[in-house]
Amino acid sequence: MGNWVDRIAEPWGGRTPYGRHQPWPARLDTYLAEGVGPDDVERWVQTASILHSDGDAMDIAVRDGAMVGVRGRVVDRVNRGRLGPKDAFGWQANASPDRLTRPLVRQGGRLVETDWDTAMDLVVSRSRALLQERGPGSIGFYTSGQLFLEEYYTLAVLARAGIGTNHLDGNTRLCTSTAAEALKESFGCDGQPGSYDDIDHADVIALFGHNIAETQPVQWMRILDRLDGSDPPCLICVDPRPTQVARRAAVHLAPRGGTNVALLNALLHEIIRTGRVDHEYVEARTVGFEELAKTVAPCTPEWAADICDVPAAKIREAAELLGTADKFLSTALQGVYQSHQATAAAVQINNLHLVRGMLGRPGAGVLQMNGQPTAQNTRECGANGDLPGFRNWENEAHVADLAKVWNVDPKSIPHYAPPTHAMQMFRYAEQGSLRMLWISGTNPAVSLPELSRIRSILGQERLFTVVQDLFLTETAQLADVVLPGATWGEKTGTFTNADRTVHLSDRAVEPPGEAKPDLDIFLDYARRMDFRDKDGGPLVTWRDPESAFxxxxxxxxxxxxxxxxxxxxxxxxxxxxxxPCNAQAPEGTDRLYGDGIAWAHPDACETYGKDLVTGASVSVAEYRSLNPDGKAVLKAAEYLPPHEEPGGDHPFQLTTGRTLYHFHTRTKTGRTPQLNAAAPDVWVEISAADAAAEGLGEGDLVDVTTPRGSLRGRLRVTGIRPGLLFVPFHYGYWDAPSGCGPDASTPGRAANETTITDWDPVSKQPLFKTAAAAIALVERADGRPSAAPTTTASAPVPALAVPATEGGPAAHVLEVREPDADNSPGSAR
Amino acid sequence: MNGITLTLRALHHGERSLAKQLSTAAERHHTEHEVHHVAQDLVLWSNDHCRRVAETGRHYELDLDGPPEKSAPGLVSTLREKSAEAVGRRPEPGLLLLHDLRELHLAAAGNSLYWEMLAQAGQAAKDDRLVELASFCHPRTLRQMRWTNTLIKTLSPQILTSV
Known part of the structure; x- marks a missing residue:
């Protein structure tokens, strides 16, 4: 037996409370399409969620060759049978009638349907011509955080050793490059130290700029279950918005945008001042403590209070919790990674754990999170501005080792400079030295900053753009060749979540029309280009997902x-x-660095590090002298003011972000009825105080303008930090009258019309959290509320100002507590 | 005027001039976004050095100015930014960028050597004030040099093989 729960109205479902150090109880969530009962399901096909980074394991229900529902996998360590709202409903987008089913090529200014041979011949002939005329540096690849491991790896081999270009990056640049860089700076190498299981054991959980309730809702269920159990943890929340996390936090700090380093330095200052440093750990496992102590010595809570605009007493309170915790877990996401001084701030979170000796034990861990489902694979396969397998591009032995794996000359793998990051690739395209850009599984015409610039780059005649996607996205509309991809559920492969959990995702149904798995497209390209190894054999020797794995x-x-x-x-x-899962650890590894910092030795590390302010490289000689024994590096950073601050004509700070019901640019979630209805259009959040001062109210239509551009949306009055505006970044134009960008029929709708082209010089992650903006009334609401959900951080003030977000019967998910471990089907509706 | 005051004067001049060069580069390379933003951050260091040298200089009967006041964007800087945007679609400014980065590096290297001299003089004269000044500022000058070197290393393969 179980409960039917409207999982739009109650996104986190029912509670299964548990106590500290207890295993998280299972709960089997099942959602089947209208009119389908468990007995109608012919097959359950194993997979995991592709609409966030949590890696919720699930099974797809198949009947008559079509997807008809999903259920959680009770056996899985990540979710123990639970589904988030996007997991439960998002699969329906696969069957959208507007899926791309045939390749398209541009003819006479229009995209027209063609066959695969014609489209691929065009891509291959342009690649060959450019290689001959301009060299490999004229070709770039911009991929995703949503393909599969096998696809990234194949792309990395064909780009780096086949074409021989240094220009391969993922849209993971926008979501997780700071996580990777912060881990590299502190531990010498990428690799998530912590485990989700740390939630079961921690007595303090600190969430820095991480709205986990909306970005990884299933792990928030886990925290909620602990909060309702015995010996619950205390939460510390750093977020300028009144998120669900903030509402449940023991200490909520809502700092001014772009001031994370000041806040974190004050926390470190307090921990050192109050004598909470684990000196034995620091001595044995780290270098750099003296420098860190010197840097944070002047960073008192009062000093930070001025900069961050949070009470000094609250900073002390948070430091006291961290300083006295038995075991604490920290997590971080875009509030850190997409903000000013991103890497410098993320590294200070690592430092909190290192100075307290809180690492590698149950409950004592760091989770530098990802946003996207397969971002971890983009990173490890070398499709995110690193060499595959976390090899160090500056270490000749690492490059030689990679060349041996690929059976190529080391010189044929570009390693004279760091792999080119996405923002730099777009700059090369703008300036004309990059002439072909192959974009797979991402939508830069909505997701990159300063969209008018991005559209003008992609629209250039001289740039040959290939777009590989499921739908005719805003980006695909600007392409020269569009290749229809098969997606999750239509192809087989593996992917890895934010806590290093590898899942298999099997093909459940056939892709629509002539759409092909991304792997098949890359393999076809490699074959047609006839890439060879140094002995004349084929460079890419595999032919299907399993051989690629x-x-x-x-x-x-x-x-x-x-x-x-x-x-x-x-x-x-x-x-x-x-x-890692190998002969020494055949069942995998729950936590890294319990027995020492394994990959920081100068000969083993992925990087020698960078200057946290300038992004300048540290040389191998400097790294060797600083860290000869390969310990963790306590890297200090001084606070710098943000590059764009509010004032004059632009009195507000503007931040962009996510909502629970959508993912990325809504290519799938906007085509899912329940999710789309929960948040159908863009909105603008403003604090009650600012709304009153500006004479604005709920539902008023406003223009938000920055020096780059503007967008129009209805206002939601919330408990957000005064002086700050928030706009969700998901909305673009494919479901607006214009279809592609703003024009006379369609005002600006994408948050990125307004964002600045600026990035963290260390991780190269663009900034989306610190722009200066103006707001102006366009039209009164006249009783019409904004489209913002009421269940999340966008909840209205006062609470009953607008109708509550609900999904109705179409959003009912069956929840079964204490299910059988074999995922036995729930009762019929 | 002795060797120490000469060195302080030279540093004062060198840091002021580096700050100015960094500001100019930030404007001229407005469409190279990382250069634009980080160069402005590094101006703050040179301005701070200038201020510290001026303060220290008072103990050696030197009357040195602080850093120039930040002026509102003038005609010249607006022109530089606009012309950067106008040629932003062309490859040739890449060569100018490499040239400017090299000049910035050499200017910072010049300052670095003066800091070295000042630190040595301070030690020989047992003058803690000078040693402290140099040991605070010199590492940041070296960081300015590493920044320009890193950018040159990163950007020159593309710029020099594509023009």
Whole structure:
């Protein structure tokens, strides 16, 4: 038996409380399409969620060759059977009638349907011509955080060793590059130290700029279950918005945008001042403590209070909790990564753990999060501005090792400079030295900053743009060639979540029309380009997902992200497994760095580090003298004011972000009825005090303008920090009258019309959290509220000002507590 | 006027001039966004050095100015930014960028050597004030040099092989 719960109205469902150090109880969530009962399901096909980074394991229900529903996987360590709202409903987008089913090519200014041979011939002939006339530096690849491991790895091999270009990056640049960089700076190498299981054991959980209730709703269920159980943890929340996390926090700090480093330095100052440093740990496992102590010495809570505009007493309170915690867990996401001094701030979070000796034990861990479902694979496969397997591009031995795996000359793998990051690739395209850009599984015409600039770059005649996607996105509309991709549920592969858990995702149904798995498209390109290894054999020797996975295992062997102990057969039917998984750890590894900092030695590290202010490289000689024994590096950073501050004509600070019901640019969630209805249009959040001062109210139509551009949306009055405006970044134009960008028929709708082209010089992650903006009334609400959900951080003030967000019967999910471990089907509706 | 005051004067001049060069580069390379933003951050360091040298200079009977006041964007800087945007679609400014980064590096290297001299003089004269000044400022000058070097290393392969 179970409960039917409207999971739009109650996104986190019912509680299964549990006490500290207890296992998280299972709860089986099932959602089947209208009119389908459990007995109608012919097959359940194993997969995991593709609409966020949590890695919720689930099964797809199949009947008559079509998807008809999903259920959580009770056996899985990540979600123990639960589904988030996007997991439960998002699969319906696969069957949208406007899926791309045939390749398109531009003819006479219009995109027209064609066959695969014609489209691929065009891509191949342009690639060959550019290689001959302008060299490999004229070709770039911009990929995703939503493809599969096998696809990224294949792309990395063909781009780096086939074409020989340094220009390969993912849209993970926008979501997780700071997480990777912060781990590299502190531990010498990428790799998530903590585990989601740390939630079960921590007595303090600190969430820095991480609205986990909306970005990883299933892990928020876990925290809620602990809050309702015995010996619950205390939460510390750093967020300028009144998120669900903030509402449940023991201490909520809502700092001014762009001041995270000041706040974190004050926390470190207090921990050092009050004598809470674990000196034995610091001595044994770290270098750099003296420099850190010197840097934070003047950073008193009063000093930070002035900069951050939060009470000094609250900073002390948070520091006291961190300083006295038995075991604490920290997590961070876009409030840190997409803000000013991103890496410098994320590194200070690592430093909190290092000075307190809180690492690598149950409950004592750091989770530098990802936003996207497969971002971890983009990073480890070398499609996110790094060499595959976390190899160091500056270390000749690492490059030689990679060349051996690929059987190529080391010189054919560009490693004279850091792999080019996405923002720089777009700059090269703007300035004309990059002439072909192949974009797979992402939508930069909505997701990158300063969209008028991005549209003008992509629209250039001289730039040949290939777009590989499911739908005719805003970006695809600007392409020269559009390749229809198959997606999750229509292809087989693996992917890895934010806590290193590897899941297998099997094909459940056939892709629509002539759409092909991204892997098949890349393999086809490699074949047509006839890429060769140094002995004249084919460079890419695999032909399907499983053989690609086996090839990746060879590349990962002996590396931090070692997959050699994994196989499709081992992942099928079981729980996901955390890497490294090899002969020494055949069941995977729950936490890194319990027995020392394994990958920071000068000969092993992925990077020698960067200056946290300028982004300048640290040389190998400097790194060797600083850290000869390969310990963790306590890296200090001084606070710098943000580059754009409010004032004059632009009196507000503007931040962009996410909502629970949508993912990325809504290509799937906007085509999912329940999710779309929960948040159908863009909105603008303003504090009650600012609304009163400006004479504005709920539902008023406003223009938000920055020096880059403007967008129009209805106002939601909330408990957000005064002086700050918030706009969700998901909305674009595919479902607006213009279809592609703002014009006479369609005012600006994408948040990125307004954002600044600026990035963290260390991680190269663009800033989306610190712009200066003006707001102006366009039209009174006249009783019409904004489209913002009431269940989330966008909840209205006063609470009853607008109708509550509900999904109705179409959003009812069956929740079964204490289910059988074999995922036995729930009762019929 | 002795060797120490000469060195302080030279540093004062060198940091002021580096700050100015950094500001100019930030404007001229407005469409190279990382250069534009980080160069402005680094102006703050040179201005701070200038202020500290001027303060220290008072103990050696030197009357040195602080850093120039930040003026509102004037005609010249607006022109520089506009012309950067006008040629932002062309590859040739890449060569100018490499040239400017090299000049910035050499200017910072010049300052670095003066800081070295000042630190040595301070030690020889057992003058803690000078040693403290140099040990505070010199590392930041070296960081300015590493920044320009890193950018040159990163950008020159594309710029020099595509023009």
């Amino acid at each position: 086996e090839a990746w295992k060879r590349c990962s062997a002996g590396r931090p992200c070692d997959y050699t102990g994994l196989a499709y057969g081992k992942l099928r039917g079981a729980s996901g497994i955390q890497w």
